[in-house]
Amino acid sequence: DSGVTQTPKHLITATGQRVTLRCSPRSGDLSVYWYQQSLDQGLQFLIQYYNGEERAKGNILERFSAQQFPDLHSELNLSSLELGDSALYFCASSADRGQKLFFGSGTQLSVL
């Protein structure tokens, strides 16, 4: 158990819909990262938050947004979903720069 909690584990929805993925980092970790893993794109960095503030953006679509709350949990919002958004979405957390990233078990999103 990495200590990073992601909910839900599975999500099935239809095109055009909006979903929210939730992540609770390990106790004490200030950084939260979101990654998307798909068969054709591999592991893609989406966005990072550090202590409530956005630190970096990667290949995140405009239809996607995220935030980190004062209690340090984070949510990734995906809207106007398309078939191509089907993927495994990981959240990871770390304590400090250069430290190990610990990954949650992921949310498998299926857009039908």
Next chain:
Amino acid sequence: AQTVTQSQPEMSVQEAETVTLSCTYDTSENNYYLFWYKQPPSRQMILVIRQEAYKQQNATENRFSVNFQKAAKSFSLKISDSQLGDTAMYFCAFMKHLGGTDKLIFGTGTRLQVFP
């Protein structure tokens, strides 16, 4: 921009044997971190080993060790005494030391099959 290349899409090894997975990276940074992550069929991402670029000594974690060649920008993973539970996808990853984000940049992975 940094890139990570894993040139072996698939590898196989017999139980109890040794296997080496290759990874090369491209960066202009002098200080950085390198990682190997394992993703078994459960799809959980599990940290295998971490290397600090400013340390010349190769990192070791039980049966897992790395061969870090900074000048060649090479970071291979050696698995000794392979076990069936080592069957997984292995990802090499790079992290900057200073400046901006400390996100991980991943390679495309090597699928390792350990057979009896």
